[in-house]
Amino acid sequence: MASVTICRVLKMTIGERDYWMASVREEADISPGSTLHASNPTQTWTSPNKNFSLGFISDGPAYFAAVMCDGIPVWKAGGSESGGGVADSSASLRFQANGNLRLVNGSSGSVVWQSDTAGCGVTSAALDDSGNFVLKNSTVSIWSTFDNPTDTILPSQNFAINKVLRSGMYSFSLLSSGNLALRWNNYIVYWSLGLDSSSDSINLTSPSLSLESNGTLLVFDPSLSSPVVMAYSSDHAEGSDVLRFLRLDNDGNLRIYSSSKGSGKITERWAAVANQCLVFGYCGDMGVCSYNNSGPTCGCPSQNFDPIDLDNRRKGCRRRVEIEDCPGRETMLQLDHTTFLTYPPELVPQLFYLGIAACQLNCLNSRSCIASTSLADGRGSIYMKFPGFLSGYQSPALRTTSFIKVCYSIIPNQSISRKNARGYHAWIVVLVVLVPIFCFFVLECVLWLWLHGKSQRFGGLSGQCSPLDFVSGVSLQFSYKELRSATKGFGDKIGGGELGAVFRGTLANGTVVAVKCLEVIELGQKQFRMEVATISRTHHLNLVRLIGFCCDGYRHRLLVYEFMEKGSLNHFLFPREEQFKTSLNWECRFTIALGTAKGLTYLHEECQDCIVHGHMKPENILLDEKNIAKVTDFGLSRLTSPKKDHHRCRTLASTSGFTKGYLAPEWLRNLPITSKVDVYSYGMVLLELVSGRRSFEASAETDEKKFSVWAFEEYERGNVKEIVDKRILDHEEVDMGKVIRAIQVGFWCIQEQPSQRPTMGEVVQMLEGVTKIGKPPNPKAVFEGASNRENKNESREGIFMPCTIRAQARSLLMGKVVQMLEGIIEMEKPPPPKALQLKDPLVEPA
Helix, strand or coil, rough: CCCHHHHHHHCHHHHCCCCHHHHHCCCCCCCCCEEEEEECCCCCCCCCCCCCEEEEEEEEEEEEEEEEECCCEEEEEEEEHCCCCCCCCCEEEEECCCCCCEEECCCCCCCEEEECCCCCCCEEEEEEECCCCEEEEEEEEEEEEECCCCECCCCCCCCCCCCEEEEEEEEEEECCCCEEEEECCCCEEEEEECCCHHHCCCCCCCEEEEECCCCCEEEEECCCCCCCCCCCCCCCCCCCCEEEEEEECCCCCCCEEEECCCCCCCCCECCCCCCHHHHCCCCCHHHEEEEEEEEEEEECCCCCCCCCCEEEEEEEEEEEECHHHCCCCCEEEEECCEEEECCCCCCCCCCCEHHHHHHHHHHHHHHCCCCCEEEECCHHHHHHHCCCCCCEEHHHHHCCCEEEEECCCCCCCHHHHHHHHHHHHHHHHHHHHHHHHHHHHHHHHHHHHHHHCCHHHHCCCCCCHHHHHCCCCCCCECCCHHHHHHHCCCEEEEEECCCCEEEECCCCCCCCEEEECCCCCCCHHHHHHHHHHHHHHHHHHCCEEEEEEEEEEECCEEEEEEECCCCCCCHHHHHCCHHCCCCCCCCEHHHHHHHHHHHHHHHHHHHHCCCCCCCCCHHHHECCCCCCEEEECCCCHHCCCCCCCHHHHHHHHHHHCHHHCCCHHHHHCCCCCCCHHHHHHHHHHHHHHHCCCCCCEHHHHHCCEEHHHHHHHHHHHHHHHHHHHHHHHCCCCCCCCHHHHHHHHHHHCCCCCCHHHCCCHHHHHHHCCCCCCCCCCHHHHHHHHHHHCCCCCCCCCCCCCCHHHHHHHHHHHHHHHHHHHCCCCCCCCCCCCCHHHHHCCCCCCC
């Protein structure tokens, strides 16, 4: 009776399938009674084009029946992902006469997995050219791998709302709203991606997800006028001999991969969660995720915990002494720069407003609380964590402080033998720790003496750049002589700016690099190397990688970067040379905008040391051969200016002229500088990506107004297409939903008050459609003020006054006079001094 019910369900879905292709009819069918054996891995069922095969693969002692492409599994039976048990080396995949496909262990005869299609009229099976294995009745599909996915979606595979990808504790699904969601344990939603804000009002009827062969991830629905783009692979639209697929990996991340046909190798092209530590449960229960130079790593909160599995730190930690075993002896362990991840649906009920002091005390006094996190958001918000699963994330960039309940160490009465054993173990620990340290010290001394004798290596510094000073994470140090040779005497100049010229070079190993010669250096050598170490610890897809540096003597300070073949973004947006006349299409521009935002988010919120770029503009966004945006010149303000009280004025002096259009108002007013200055500059760049014009320039086309001012007026009138670059409107159909989203984000970013601007993390969410975007306020006043200042102070040295004058003006005459001195407010002819003392409300009477 059960099989009859299953068959009815299967037949009901036949009419809903729209991807079943007639090409299957021409395929070589597999007859009932056919069998594959795990003991013979070369025995397979193959698609007509020979691209896909169904056979056995092994993972240690476990075996799986899998659909493969060049040995890469794209569907599996036998294991947690397929809802079955584990097959062994004696297993076989049997296509039975009753139409059932069954995976059986030969040693025990136990059924590991089956299709449950017995009695459903199945007469044959086939593996088609798209990688879909089908059980069918004549030409009608009864059961298929596309309808029953495990952890992977292939091009032309229709992924509907009733389908789920699974990998361990993680699952991925398409919601009825059209949103994509990643869950842990079918409960915690730790990532979601929504449709365009312009689609929010549409009631979807039967949404489905599809990965196109060009690497575009789309949501379809009959109620949508066109498919909604959810994501792109970084190599989208490239190569006809490339297989792309979407896979939920066992680390909980959803990724798009590509593989050149015949290579058997895969390359990650897109990841749903850029920061792996934000995947709930990545390091197991009570595990804490952090980053080192090699990527994410898992550890325990403290020595009060032991890893569950020393060979697999992702399995989490456990207390050495459980809380119930030490009544009255609990304490709260403080973890700085740490958060315990809290996602829906547990988000709201666990949020309290108590403050950091009460965050620790209230949890300690509550029997049900096991941990807490203070959000440091200025409102006293904390999360109380109750018994369940704890997933931690630690980063120097986090401002949060967390507490976890532990027991004091219990020291029982010990016998003499145990004390002796304890002493013996202590000696072992001492030897294990001290001997390597001593050997390392001796090796460093020998190395220093050898290098000291070869002083040419360090430019004759007489030990000032000794190796002992470089225990800081910097990868490579070059001599000036090496870099001069690599650049052929600094003869191939490829760029330059306020901070120095950039030259193309080739290292001895053949690596092509970009060498930046810093011109204004005010840091000492030790401080310079420390700042370089900070920059070298940044690792992100959208940041240009720092390969090495040079600090020969007191004159030569150079940085060595990876070389970006296509150069900077400004060449494509504002082309002057013929080679750049080909314009970037809109989707490419949007991907560049999103990638740049992710790079800045990493600098502000995720890297070990928070870095404010300070020079964000198209010239500092480079493109690789696949048009992936990479931010460069981050952290250089820290290299070229000492950290003194007048640091901000000095930085401004170096950025006068052309780049002043990207400077936030607080730069110009000598106000405190935060990461929001990068948000302002990014907003200007975003408007330029949309328009293809400098956002701070005026022209007859913009009624002699700054483009950003004119653009907001056109946006208010609903003339959005007037803002868009005509070069892309003339050659392609532009997704206006994304255009409007980008324009709105741009206007939010260039608000006068830093508090009104979003963070870069929020910018990423708005661009991806995760967060709804409200109507931006009019930033016109800021633009006009900046424009007046720029137009009316060209004769002055830049647009800045000495810091001492600013300070005196601010302390004596308040902000309005500062604006007069800066040229923001027009000054009328002043009255006599006596009248000023009596009438002007800005000055106190003597």
